[in-house]
Amino acid sequence: MWWIYALLSALFAALTAIFAKIGIKGVNSDLATAIRTVVILITAWAIVIFKNQASEIATxxxxxxxxxxxxxxxxxxxxxxxxxxxxxxxxxxxxxxxxLSVALAIALSVIFLGEPLTWKNAIGAVLIISGTLVLIF
Known part of the structure; x- marks a missing residue:
């Protein structure tokens, strides 16, 4: 089930890039980030309140x-x-x-969280880094 949420996250992250690129034309990027943050703040709190989870803050x-x-x-x-x-x-x-945050997160999870670095994770991180370098240059 986690992968469904991860795919939805990727979809909305992709839409974020497209919407942001269109929306920031002629706008200070810091101001755009502040506006985006307010929208996220309202959305996140609306979800917490709708799901009746606000009381959990005390824990x-x-x-x-x-x-x-x-x-x-x-x-x-x-x-x-x-x-x-x-x-x-x-x-x-x-x-x-x-x-590249994916590859960095893998490395940092090994260093700071003690998560195991499997061959699959290492190869995936190297492929992400390689693909990024291809797209940059």
Whole structure:
């Protein structure tokens, strides 16, 4: 079941690149990111409230808060740089470079989370990096 959500994530990430490229013409990329963030904030809270999950906030630990906040900061910085890259480059080049995050996530999961590096994951990461280099150059 997880892969269905992952495919939906990939679909919406692709649409994000297309919509963003069209929407940021003549707009400051930081402003566009701020507007996008407000939309995401409202959407995410609407889902939490609709699903009656807001009370679960009381169960979060200090560690949960710390790493959720760090994740939010990393996401915000990623979006700021992504929108700027889209202003300067082609979607067909920016999106693949952005997806190097997959290979980086594999490496970082091994280093920081102690996840095993299987041959399948290593080959996949190398192929992603290779494909990105082909698209860049």
């Amino acid at each position: 979060l630990t200090k560690t949960n808060w710390t790493f959720i906040i760090l994740s939010g900061l990393a996401t915000g910085l990623s979006w700021i740089f992504y929108f700027r890259a889209l202003q300067l480059g082609e979607v067909s080049q920016v999106a693949p470079v952005d997806k």
